[in-house]
Amino acid sequence: MSLRVAIAEDSAILRDGLVQLLIDRGFEVTDAVADAQALRRSVERECPDVAVVDIRMPPSFTDEGLRMAIDLRRQFKGLAILMFSQYIETRYAEELLADDAAGIGYLLKDRVADVSQFVEALTRVASGGTALDPEVVTQLMGASRHRDSISMLTARERDVLSLMAEGRTNTAIADSLCVSEGAVEKHVTNIFSKFDLPVSQSDHRRVLAVLRYLDT
Amino acid sequence: MTGWPDSRSAGTYLCLMRESGRRIQSRRVEGTVVSSQVGAPGRPERMVITWGSEPNSRLEAFARMIIETPFTRRTWSELLFLLVGLPIAFLGIAFVGITMTAGVVLAITFIGFAIIALAVRGARGIGGMQRRMAGALLGDTIGEPEPFSPRPGYLGWLQSALRDRTGWKAMAYLVVKVPLAIVAFLTAVSLWWDAFACLTYPLWGSGGHRGVAPVWGAVQLLRPDYLSPDSGGGLVGFATVITGAVFFFAAPWPVRFFDFLDRLLMHALLAPDAMTVRVRTLEHARAQTVDASAATLRRIERDLHDGTQAQLVALAMRLGLAKEKLADPEHLDLDQVRDLVNHAHRGAKEAILELRDLARGIHPPALDVGLEGALATLAARSTIPAELAVHVDERPSPAIEAIAYFCVAELMANVAQHAYASRASISCAQQGRWLRLVVRDDGVGGAHAISTGSSSSGLSGLAERVQAVDGHLEVTSPPRGPTVVTVDLPLRA
Numbered sequence: 001m002s003l004r005v006a007i008a009e010d011s012a013i014l015r016d017g018l019v020q021l022l023i024d025r026g027f028e029v030t031d032a033v034a035d036a037q038a039l040r041r042s043v044e045r046e047c048p049d050v051a052v053v054d055i056r057m058p059p060s061f062t063d064e065g066l067r068m069a070i071d072l073r074r075q076f077k078g079l080a081i082l083m084f085s086q087y088i089e090t091r092y093a094e095e096l097l098a099d100d101a102a103g104i105g106y107l108l109k110d111r112v113a114d115v116s117q118f119v120e121a122l123t124r125v126a127s128g129g130t131a132l133d134p135e136v137v138t139q140l141m142g143a144s145r146h147r148d149s150i151s152m153l154t155a156r157e158r159d160v161l162s163l164m165a166e167g168r169t170n171t172a173i174a175d176s177l178c179v180s181e182g183a184v185e186k187h188v189t190n191i192f193s194k195f196d197l198p199v200s201q202s203d204h205r206r207v208l209a210v211l212r213y214l215d216t
Numbered sequence: 217m218t219g220w221p222d223s224r225s226a227g228t229y230l231c232l233m234r235e236s237g238r239r240i241q242s243r244r245v246e247g248t249v250v251s252s253q254v255g256a257p258g259r260p261e262r263m264v265i266t267w268g269s270e271p272n273s274r275l276e277a278f279a280r281m282i283i284e285t286p287f288t289r290r291t292w293s294e295l296l297f298l299l300v301g302l303p304i305a306f307l308g309i310a311f312v313g314i315t316m317t318a319g320v321v322l323a324i325t326f327i328g329f330a331i332i333a334l335a336v337r338g339a340r341g342i343g344g345m346q347r348r349m350a351g352a353l354l355g356d357t358i359g360e361p362e363p364f365s366p367r368p369g370y371l372g373w374l375q376s377a378l379r380d381r382t383g384w385k386a387m388a389y390l391v392v393k394v395p396l397a398i399v400a401f402l403t404a405v406s407l408w409w410d411a412f413a414c415l416t417y418p419l420w421g422s423g424g425h426r427g428v429a430p431v432w433g434a435v436q437l438l439r440p441d442y443l444s445p446d447s448g449g450g451l452v453g454f455a456t457v458i459t460g461a462v463f464f465f466a467a468p469w470p471v472r473f474f475d476f477l478d479r480l481l482m483h484a485l486l487a488p489d490a491m492t493v494r495v496r497t498l499e500h501a502r503a504q505t506v507d508a509s510a511a512t513l514r515r516i517e518r519d520l521h522d523g524t525q526a527q528l529v530a531l532a533m534r535l536g537l538a539k540e541k542l543a544d545p546e547h548l549d550l551d552q553v554r555d556l557v558n559h560a561h562r563g564a565k566e567a568i569l570e571l572r573d574l575a576r577g578i579h580p581p582a583l584d585v586g587l588e589g590a591l592a593t594l595a596a597r598s599t600i601p602a603e604l605a606v607h608v609d610e611r612p613s614p615a616i617e618a619i620a621y622f623c624v625a626e627l628m629a630n631v632a633q634h635a636y637a638s639r640a641s642i643s644c645a646q647q648g649r650w651l652r653l654v655v656r657d658d659g660v661g662g663a664h665a666i667s668t669g670s671s672s673s674g675l676s677g678l679a680e681r682v683q684a685v686d687g688h689l690e691v692t693s694p695p696r697g698p699t700v701v702t703v704d705l706p707l708r709a
Contacts, residue, residue: 011526013563017533024537061518086525109525113532115540 036068105131130167305397308390336383343386400474414460635659661697
């Protein structure tokens with residue numbers, strides 16, 4: 001059965017493009033709306049698996065998309081959310097990930113240009129995984145107080161850290177870096193020991209662990 | 217009577233005043249129609265009738281003014297202001313005299329300066345009271361001087377108070393006010409008392425003493441014969457009452473004169489000085505400029521975010537989709553790919569167009585060549601035929617050129633949208649250190665610089681922008697037009 005997606009995006013050009021792309025890739029688009037209130041009504045009516053939500057929407061053009069997403073998450077436990085924005089604000093990522101990282105995504109709109117990766121991220125989020133924009137990880141690393149431990153990482157470990165924080169599985173990381181899964185596991189263990197963190201088993205737990213660490 | 221009356225037709229009319237269809241006032245008006253004008257077609261709300269009854273002669277107008285003045289509210293509040301002025305003057309001079317004397321005597325010790333500082337602060341307070349009273353009774357709003365803002369600490373307060381120009385000026389006012397208040401009070405009281413005494417002459421005393429009205433002041437000085445008790449007869453009473461009437465109608469005028477003198481004094485000593493007013497104007501202009509530029513940046517960001525950025529993301533997405541489809545030759549649907557590329561191509565062209573408009577809105581490239589070229593472009597792009605005349609010898613500074621350009625652009629946009637004009641003209645001429653822009657159209661008129669609706673908010677925005685560089689914007693736009701907007705800008709900002 002195909003995944004059922006709701007879209008909330010105020011730019012008509014982008015909304016139409018997304019609908020076209022998702023249908024092309026075999027998703028079922030339950031609704032494509034232009035503001036947060038319409039999204040709530042749509043979710044209540046259609047119960048989609050995942051909602052792709054623009055952060056900045058009418059009427060105030062600030063963060064109503066994010067507010068609505070957080071609200072909907074509390075109300076509908078199974079609903080996955082992919083936030084979709086032209087800017088990455090670390091504060092938004094923190095709010096979004098405050099409770100849980102399962103079924104949460106936060107991507108730059110640009111990422112849609114790489115269609116397969118975008119679709120992969122959407123699928124991962126819909127099935128309870130995490131998809132964070134590399135930009136989130138970069139920003140967190142830049143602002144982190146743990147510069148010392150970050151600088152202790154090797155270049156390869158840093159690559160692994162970024163991909164891990166984006167929410168990818170070891171298999172995906174191994175594919176992406178063209179190394180064996182065993183090598184990835186070794187890097188992950190190294191990172192956690194350099195950060196002095198207990199190794200988490202599930203992918204989205206370790207995302208949270210890493211992000212919390214970088215953020216403090 | 218229905219329809220609109222002709223000019224100069226006299227009669228009684230029932231006047232209904234409506235505002236957006238709602239009746240706000242209705243009353244019977246008697247008089248002569250001075251002029252009546254019906255607004256432009258399609259704008260029935262702009263019907264203007266000027267009412268007025270024309271006095272037969274200047275003499276009649278003068279007589280009416282003299283007769284009406286003692287019965288106006290203004291006359292009595294002016295009298296009240298003058299009467300209250302004396303106790304305030306005494307209070308003020310007593311306060312200043314005592315505190316300053318004490319302060320100067322004790323100035324060898326530290327406490328003396330503190331007392332002088334208190335005197336200055338107190339004078340400021342009494343001055344403020346006087347100013348508010350002038351506002352309430354004379355309707356003369358005198359600008360508030362800068363509020364007293366002492367530096368922190370006891371010594372800071374002392375120093376600030378001693379250096380408070382406003383306070384010292386208020387003290388000078390309190391001193392000068394005393395002789396003025398005394399003369400004014402005596403004059404007013406004697407005039408009004410005489411008017412009252414003479415008018416009520418028949419009621420005073422009885423028998424042999426009848427006729428000795430307690431008159432003093434002006435009447436006492438003039439001492440006309442008919443007022444003396446020796447000149448008997450009924451004529452005496454009559455003449456005295458007439459004298460009273462004369463005083464009654466004359467008395468408001470000296471009072472008004474003395475109040476006028478006091479107002480001059482207040483404007484000189486209790487109002488903020490020219491420099492303070494200037495600083496305030498500049499502060500206001502600066503705040504507006506800062507707000508305006510922040511708003512402009514926000515608008516540009518919004519335009520980029522909603523327009524070009526979204527356009528480019530959609531474009532990249534379609535190209536990405538097409539690229540992936542092309543990478544899979546087995547399931548290749550050429551029509552689908554062609555459609556995607558077509559869409560992307562169209563999107564790219566739209567994005568270019570949007571970017572160009574946006575860039576031009578930020579800084580018109582034509583301005584780099586000079587104002588003349590930029591204005592020529594504007595005139596050429598106008599949908600209404602526009603004549604352009606530019607006489608500028610010296611190039612204004614870039615900021616002024618930009619403001620001038622945006623003024624003309626906005627004004628021409630207004631002409632196109634609201635004026636229903638068939639022709640327009642733009643003139644731009646240097647006059648000494650000033651640049652004068654005049655945009656004229658032959659449209660329906662009725663434009664206002666003070667914003668009342670959405671159509672004119674552009675004009676008030678322009679006025680603010682122009683004021684920010686000490687410029688001036690003036691709109692003359694009678695109903696039925698023509699509209700002439702004159703903008704004066706300094707050559708250098």
